[in-house]
Amino acid sequence: MRGNGCKWRRCRFCDYHTDFSLDEQANFQLNSKVLAQVTGEFGSLEVINSGSFCDLDDATPEEIAKYFNQVCLLQGLPGQSKEGMLRDIELGLKYFDRVCVNIMVENTKPIKPDYGVIEIFKREVYPLYKDNEQVDILLNNTDFGVGV
Incomplete structure (x- = not known):
């Protein structure tokens, strides 16, 4: 692609x-x-x-x-905005049955999560989708029980 x-x-x-x-x-x-x-x-x-x-x-x-039928989105990256995160989720909902949103967690790579963006997500995006049955939100990458 x-x-x-x-x-x-x-x-x-x-x-x-x-x-x-x-x-x-x-x-x-x-x-x-x-x-x-x-x-x-x-x-x-x-x-x-x-x-x-x-x-x-x-x-x-x-x-x-x-x-x-599903798309997986990574959010919490440097440069993302509330509007961009909302747009990505809405595009996902428009075209797919399910949307999985992963919040970036720190790993061994040099690109790190933007904790300011993550706070915006938690405060302004998460409340809009937390009860939406079409949206899975992993605030931590172990939320599905994998890697616990």
Whole structure:
């Protein structure tokens, strides 16, 4: 999958941001061609793109939704805003049956969570979705009991 390019371009382990195009129609045509090759032979498929879900052209999420019923979003990153987090969740709800929101936790990589963004999430985003049966929110990455 190809999008219009990762906006952060800060991850020291990633160079996916070099594969992008600002031509949304060309991105959609390429993404449609790739998705047309999905046969279901292996029972599951992981889709990645050159950046994030929010970097895809407007038509590709609808195309992806034909094959998948859930999206996983990472929030709590430097540079995210309340409006951006809300937009990501709403796009997820528009195109998928379920949305899983993971709040970034510190790990061994140099990119660290933005605790200010996480506080905004907890105060202004979490209350809007905490009771929504279509949204799973992992404030800690062990909330589902994995890794406990």
